[in-house]
Amino acid sequence: MKEVTFTLAEYNLAACSNVDITTVRLTSKPVLLLLHGWQDNAATFASLWPLLTKDYDVIALDWPGHGKSDYKSADNYYHFVDYIDDLHQVITQLKCEKVHIVGHSLGAIVAGCYAAVFPEYVDKIILIEGLSPLTEPPQMAVERLRMGIVSRQRYRQQQLRLKQRSMATFAEALTLRVAVNRLPASLLEAVVTRATIERDGRWYWRHDPRLRCDSLYRMAQQHAQALLSSIQAPVLSIIGDHGYSSLHNSDGRGWDINDFTQVVVSGGHHCHLQSSKGVYRHIRTFIPTRFD
Incomplete structure (x- = not known):
C-alpha cells in the first residue's frame, strides 16, 4: 500500500x-x-x-x-x-x-x-x-448543546497543554493505546505508528485534540x-x-x-x-x- x-x-x-x-x-x-x-x-x-x-x-x-x-x-x-x-x-x-x-x-x-x-x-x-x-430523545437537545459548548470552552483553555503533550518513546505511546483498547500491542502497532510523529526526540499524537469535543447535536x-x-x-x-x-x-x-x-x-x-x-x-x- x-x-x-x-x-x-x-x-x-x-x-x-x-x-x-x-x-x-x-x-x-x-x-x-x-x-x-x-x-x-x-x-x-x-x-x-x-x-x-x-x-x-x-x-x-x-x-x-x-x-x-x-x-x-x-x-x-x-x-x-x-x-x-x-x-x-x-x-x-x-x-x-x-x-x-x-x-x-x-x-x-x-x-x-x-x-x-x-x-x-x-x-x-x-x-x-x-x-x-x-x-x-429530543428533550436532550438543551443539555446536549450545553455539553458541546462547555467542551469547546474547556478545549480552548487547555489547547496549549494538549498540543505540547508528548511521550518519551514510541513504546510509551503504544502502551497507552493498548491500555485504552485492551488489545495486544501487535494488533495496534500499525495504528499507533500512523497516529504518532517524532520531533526532537519526543513522540506526539497526530490527531487533532478537538476530536474529543462533545457533539452539539444528536439525531x-x-x-x-x-x-x-x-x-x-x-x-x-x-x-x-x-x-x-x-x-x-x-x-x-x-x-x-x-x-x-x-x-x-x-x-x-x-x-x-x-x-x-x-x-x-x-x-x-x-x-x-x-x-x-
Whole structure:
C-alpha cells in the first residue's frame, strides 16, 4: 500500500492505496473504500490489506484530524455530517461507476448514511461494529448543546497543554493505546505508528485534540430511522462476539433496511483486527470479483 492524497475543497486527506487513484476507474477489480473509526486511522485495516489487495482495488482513508490528514481550520470542529461531505468529495474524484464501502465504527455509520443519501455511487456496504448514528430523545437537545459548548470552552483553555503533550518513546505511546483498547500491542502497532510523529526526540499524537469535543447535536431516533430505511445497497453487518452489545440486538428489520445480513466473528469492537482472516472471508463472499 502506498501513500496517496485527496485534495478536498477545504483540506487534504491522506490515504493508503494499492492503486493509482487517478486511474482506478480503468481497472477491472471492485473498488473498496475503507473508513476507520473515531481516533483510529487508515492503518486500523493494515492486517486486512495483504488479503484484500489480492482481489480488490483498495483505498483506506484518514478522516480529517486523524492519521496523516490535515486538521480542520482553527474556527471549525468535527461534525458527524461533515464526514459524509468529505466522503462524497473523495468518491466523486474517483470517477468509477460505483464503490463498495467498508466502514468500522464511526466509518460504518458514515457509510450507511452515505449509501442512503447517494445510492447512485454505492454498490454494497460492509459495516463493522457500527450501524445507526448516535441518537437521543429530543428533550436532550438543551443539555446536549450545553455539553458541546462547555467542551469547546474547556478545549480552548487547555489547547496549549494538549498540543505540547508528548511521550518519551514510541513504546510509551503504544502502551497507552493498548491500555485504552485492551488489545495486544501487535494488533495496534500499525495504528499507533500512523497516529504518532517524532520531533526532537519526543513522540506526539497526530490527531487533532478537538476530536474529543462533545457533539452539539444528536439525531432523534426518527431521523436515524429515516436514513437507514432509505439504504438501497445490500448491507453486510460484521460484529464481534464480544463487541458492542447493542449491535447484537439490531438487525435490518428493526431499521427497515431492505437487504441486510449480519454475521458474528471472534473479538470485540476491533474484531477486524482480532479476526482479520474471518472478516476477509466474509468480505470476499459478499463482494465477488469477475474471476469468481
